[in-house]
Each structure stands twice: as C-alpha cells, then as structure tokens.
Amino acid sequence: MRKWLIGAALLLVPGAALAQAPSRAPCREVSETPLIRVDPESAARLAEIGLDRARIFALMRETSIPETMGCWAMPVGNFDSQLISVGMSQWNYGTGSLQPVLKAWVHGFGSRRKFKRELKRIAPAFGKLLFSKDCLAIPVKDKCRQGVLAAHGADGKLNPTILAELTAIFESDAMLQVQANAYVALLEEVRRDLLRVFKGQPITWRKVRWAVDTKIQQGFFPGDEDLARLRRKLAAMPDAQRWARLRAIFDWYRASSSTIDQDGVQRDYDWNWRAWNCMIDAGRIDSEAYEMLHLTYIRSRTAIGNSGRWQALTFERRAKIILGVGSVSGKIDGSC
Known part of the structure; x- marks a missing residue:
C-alpha cells in the first residue's frame, strides 16, 4: 500500500x-x-x-x-x-x-x-x-x-x-x-530513513528513488533487527548460493503475480521475470542492487493493503528502480 x-x-x-x-x-x-x-x-x-x-x-x-x-x-x-x-x-x-x-x-x-x-x-x-x-x-x-x-x-x-x-x-x-x-515533508523523512537503513554507506540516487517509492507505497522500512538479520544471512551465504537465492525472489514475484488476487502486474510480470533473470545470466546485477532487491523482498512480502493484493506490484515498482530495467503498468524501460 x-x-x-x-x-x-x-x-x-x-x-x-x-x-x-x-x-x-x-x-x-x-x-x-x-x-x-x-x-x-x-x-x-x-x-x-x-x-x-x-x-x-x-x-x-x-x-x-x-x-x-x-x-x-x-x-x-x-x-x-x-x-x-x-x-x-x-x-x-x-x-x-x-x-x-x-x-x-x-x-x-x-x-x-x-x-x-x-x-x-x-x-x-x-x-x-x-x-x-x-x-x-x-x-x-x-x-x-x-x-x-x-x-x-x-x-x-x-x-x-x-x-x-x-x-x-x-x-x-x-x-x-x-x-x-x-512531498518535501516526505523527503525529509526519507532522508532520515536512508541514513538509518544504509548507515555508513554512500547515499546514491538509486537509493533515494527506491526509498521514496517504498515510503509512498508502504510508509516505513525494515526495522534494525530485520536489517541486521538479513545482512548476517547475506554475509554468511556461500557464493555458490548467491544467484539461486536471488532467482528464488524473482520466482516468488512471478508466482505471486500469477495468482487470482494480485492486481496491477498482469501486463508486466512475465516480461520482468525473464528480463531480470537474463540480467543475472549477463552479470549485470551489482552488489548494491543485490542487497536492495533483498530489502525490497522482505518489505514487499509484508504489504498488507487489501489483504496483500499489491505485494507483487510493490516489488515490481522498486525492482525496476533498482535494476533500471522493468515493466510497470505496461511501460517497459531498459532491456537485458
């Protein structure tokens, strides 16, 4: 939401x-x-x-x-x-x-x-x-x-x-x-959120755009405990699992989009799933994007509006911002 x-x-x-x-x-x-x-x-x-x-x-x-x-x-x-x-x-x-x-x-x-x-x-x-x-x-x-x-x-x-x-x-x-x-009041809140969520990291334009969309759709970001848990898991993850784990998130998005009660994604999800997996194959997902996609996943899966009706859309919108490639509302930007 x-x-x-x-x-x-x-x-x-x-x-x-x-x-x-x-x-x-x-x-x-x-x-x-x-x-x-x-x-x-x-x-x-x-x-x-x-x-x-x-x-x-x-x-x-x-x-x-x-x-x-x-x-x-x-x-x-x-x-x-x-x-x-x-x-x-x-x-x-x-x-x-x-x-x-x-x-x-x-x-x-x-x-x-x-x-x-x-x-x-x-x-x-x-x-x-x-x-x-x-x-x-x-x-x-x-x-x-x-x-x-x-x-x-x-x-x-x-x-x-x-x-x-x-x-x-x-x-x-x-x-x-x-x-x-x-909107400026929102951006002031986004600034505080960014400095907490990405403490010690550079605040890039990609992170700002991602944070604004997250704030508008869902209002808040993962808490410190969730951030710490996710980052511990990512740090301990064997390299051999790295891309399989990300593909699993893309599969979650595609499966959710295919269900009867997900709206706003029907024109987009199959194209996105193929393009984003292609980006993995082409080695086009950097470390910043990798972490941000996981942050997007743990927040999107808790989108509760209309009993979760917009979970796939929340992920889709932010994944497009992160990767620079995606289709939202039938509008395609970028390609693999």
Whole structure:
C-alpha cells in the first residue's frame, strides 16, 4: 500500500488513478514550477543526500507517473472503497490522507472569508460537501459518505461536475504548493530513513528513488533487527548460493503475480521475470542492487493493503528502480 505524510502517516492504495483512467485527459502536469517554494532549511537538509531543487521536482514527477499519469489532480471515485482519491499522490478520504491536504489548503487563505469566496468560484456544487465537518473528520462521517457516493454515476465513477471541481482545486496554484509541501515533508523523512537503513554507506540516487517509492507505497522500512538479520544471512551465504537465492525472489514475484488476487502486474510480470533473470545470466546485477532487491523482498512480502493484493506490484515498482530495467503498468524501460 502507498503511504503519505502531512503531519501523520496515512495509507493509500497504489495506482488508484490508473485503475479508473486508462487514458489521460489534458491536465496540469507535475513539473518544475517556479511559483512553488521549497523551504530553505528543508532544502539544505535534502542537499545532504544529493537532492537539489531539480531533483526534488524530478522525484515528484516520477512519483506522479504511476499515481496520476503525471497530473497534479486526476480525481477518481470509490472503486477501491476510498470514496475519493485525488492529487499527485492520490490522497483519499477512506484512509484519512485527504483530509489534512484539504485543511492545509483552507489554512493557506488566511481567512475563512477568502476561502469561502474561492470555493464558491471553483467548486460551487460540491465544495460545501467536500470541506464539511463530516468530510474533514477522520474517519469521515456517514453524511459525508452518502453525499460522496451520491456524486457517483451509474458507472461507479465520479460525475463530471464533482470531477471538474476537484480538478480545479487540485490544479490551483495554492494547492500545488500544499502538495509540494507534503512531498518535501516526505523527503525529509526519507532522508532520515536512508541514513538509518544504509548507515555508513554512500547515499546514491538509486537509493533515494527506491526509498521514496517504498515510503509512498508502504510508509516505513525494515526495522534494525530485520536489517541486521538479513545482512548476517547475506554475509554468511556461500557464493555458490548467491544467484539461486536471488532467482528464488524473482520466482516468488512471478508466482505471486500469477495468482487470482494480485492486481496491477498482469501486463508486466512475465516480461520482468525473464528480463531480470537474463540480467543475472549477463552479470549485470551489482552488489548494491543485490542487497536492495533483498530489502525490497522482505518489505514487499509484508504489504498488507487489501489483504496483500499489491505485494507483487510493490516489488515490481522498486525492482525496476533498482535494476533500471522493468515493466510497470505496461511501460517497459531498459532491456537485458
């Protein structure tokens, strides 16, 4: 499962936008935007792990691709029982991740009067519901749930009016700043995680990208005890077993992907399994990637969202980052 932070850790469902939106309508795309401010103190800390402004926005863009096809908004409805998911990281009502984002946008106006004026301008039909006490509660109240469900069409998708209003809110300049603030807060947490998980090791760009994806999907990393146990086993492993052990992880991924209740991987897993095994045969997996694949395995096998429905997808996304080769959501990068 995905996770995001604005003050508290909050779970989301991976690839929500992709599940409802096979093709992307024109949108305001996630990219380096001059109007967005990055807090100087945060920027200084992130520079310690090699993240300047350009790389922060590159990571933001990379995150948005599987979540919203690169858009700042892309609202979707209740297909995953989360009522509404919206924003470049698909925050949602169901898990309580959307409410802090909406509250942050409200607070940015400085006065209730300015907020109400803007809401009336861009969300006259559903703004009052979306920002009601019932909808800002965690969990949402029944009156909110019923109101949101009533805003769905017969096809189970959001009706065009609420879709347009949510898009207008999340594509607004002020909401772009709110989303960027949330992402920078995430990166600050990722920095602390990286320094713990890879203590004493160089923090490479590959590790940063891997850690961001892990944080978004699952929220946290293996604990110190699990890290120590895994590294003891890897250190003691005979060289003759080295590649067989990694192939076993790839086999786990392929077998999981083949089962009836794994989603998001059907177009990808067979290609990935063949390409990644080919990389072993070609000697193209270095020691850093080898350890990171094992770290990904022990975290992906504990992905619990929808009773483990996304375990194979969590592994697939991060393995592609680690190896630079892979297919995710039917998009192939690299080759053996």
